[in-house]
Amino acid sequence: MTSYENGSVTRELAGRRALVTGGTRGIGAAVVRRLLDAGAQVLTTARSATGTAPQGAAFVQADVSTRAGAEALASAAGEVLGGVVDIVVHNAGGARPHEGVLAIADEDWQDALDLNFLASVRLDSLLVPGMRERRSGSIVHVSSAAVLTPVGPFLHYTAAKAALENYSRGLAQELAPSGIRVNTVTPGRVATPGGEATREQWARLNAAPGQVNADDTPPLGRDGRPDDIAQAVSFLVSDRASWLTGTSLVVDGGEFSRG
């Protein structure tokens, strides 16, 4: 019988080993907590030193936006998770807004692509071979609902996330015959340290008319909470979603569907 506790399906991920990038605050920390509650063994990472990962999770310091960081993380997964990774949640991401597209320098484009797109490509390339051998696995890429209404100050970020969604769908097709599911979760505005800092920077830039208003409240009457996104992620990585792959789940309080 399925039983629920704090909104989690109790211990449904017992025995699974999970890697979550960016799990020391915001959405990533909520995902780590959900997966731990569901019984998974969890390894997470951030650039800052240890001490802030949710209790019960293993932590390794790494910058996933670099090839070396991805390799260090995969190697830590080998040591801490015994070389078996059943679940990967690519959560680390974000970007600073600029005055407009012409103010985005080459290195800002490259940084946005490295963190929001290539980090997933590199880490997947290191972890998918093991999943293929075991003929099972579940991968979730965290995108952004901002891809649905791209605007100049964020084009480096939204273009990278759009590439991530496209990549995620294609990867799902390629890996489906190996029993590996790949999906995207696409959050709207969520109250997190990173999200709030970005919106404050954007407000200071005084967004031009026609751009998404940084102060708009989603139709459901509040901003998202990190756990709203973690619920979607924990569903997608579970066996309850065993017939879901190549999909993008938008979790945004109705914000981007109102047009």
Ligand SMILES: NC(=O)c1ccc[n+]([C@@H]2O[C@H](COP(=O)([O-])OP(=O)(O)OC[C@H]3O[C@@H](n4cnc5c(N)ncnc54)[C@H](OP(=O)(O)O)[C@@H]3O)[C@@H](O)[C@H]2O)c1
């Ligand atoms: N919050 C929103 O409104 C919102 C909306 C749509 C999509 N999203 C997406 O949701 C994800 C999480 O966002 P958030 O708002 O929770 O972010 P956040 O509050 O800034 O937290 C980001 C987490 O990722 C880690 N991180 C950042 N860069 C990293 C790197 N290069 N290598 C390893 N770890 C890194 C951070 O730790 P360190 O700084 O110590 O590295 C932290 O643990 C991102 O992909 C973001 O694009 C957020």
